[in-house]
Amino acid sequence: MIEVVAGKKECFFEDLHVNDKMTVTYQVGGGGHLDIDFWLADPDNKALAKQIKQSTGTASVTAEMDGRHEYCFSNMMSAISDKIISFNVHGVIYVGEDADVVAPVEREIRSLANGLTAVKDEQEYIVVREKIHRNTAESTNTRVKWWSILQAGVLFAVVGWQVMYLKSFFEVKRVI
Incomplete structure (x- = not known):
C-alpha cells in the first residue's frame, strides 16, 4: 500500500527480459473520489497500458525487449485529497515449455x-x-x-x- 499525495505521482520499476510477463493489479482504498491515473511503459517510454480515473484495474504485459519497465500512479488531477493505493506486481520469468x-x-x-x-x-x-x-x-x-x-x-x-x-x-x- 502506498499514499499518493495530491498533485504528485509515484513511479516504480521492474527489470524484465524478453518474453518475461508482468501483471500489475491495483485498487484505490481511500481518498477523494477513489480514482487514480495509471500507466505502464516499456524502456523506450512507449505506453503499454494506460488507465485514467479508475478505482481498480489490472495491466498485463509480455516484455518485447530487455530493460527497465516503469509503472506509475498519478494523482495530478487532485489538488486536495491524497489517495491510498493497494497494488500487487506479479512477474513470471519466461522459461521455455x-x-x-x-x-x-x-x-x-x-x-x-x-x-x-x-x-x-x-x-x-x-x-x-x-x-x-x-x-x-x-x-x-x-x-x-x-x-x-x-x-x-x-x-x-x-x-x-x-x-x-x-x-x-x-x-x-x-x-x-
Whole structure:
C-alpha cells in the first residue's frame, strides 16, 4: 500500500527480459473520489497500458525487449485529497515449455503457484472493498444520527411553540 499525495505521482520499476510477463493489479482504498491515473511503459517510454480515473484495474504485459519497465500512479488531477493505493506486481520469468526440460510435476507446480497468486490477489481485493464499504456504512450511520438529533430538536421547538400559542387562547383578558 502506498499514499499518493495530491498533485504528485509515484513511479516504480521492474527489470524484465524478453518474453518475461508482468501483471500489475491495483485498487484505490481511500481518498477523494477513489480514482487514480495509471500507466505502464516499456524502456523506450512507449505506453503499454494506460488507465485514467479508475478505482481498480489490472495491466498485463509480455516484455518485447530487455530493460527497465516503469509503472506509475498519478494523482495530478487532485489538488486536495491524497489517495491510498493497494497494488500487487506479479512477474513470471519466461522459461521455455520444452518437453525435455519441464517435467509434468514442475508444470503442475507452476500452475498451482499461479492459482495461489490469483487467490491471494482476490483476498486482498476483498479486504480493500470491505474497508471502503465499512467507511461508507459508518459515514451513513453518522449522518442518520445527526439528522435524527436535528429532527428531535425541531419537534421539541414546534411542540413548545404550539403549547405557548394555545395557552394564549385560554388566557382571560380583563377590560377595566
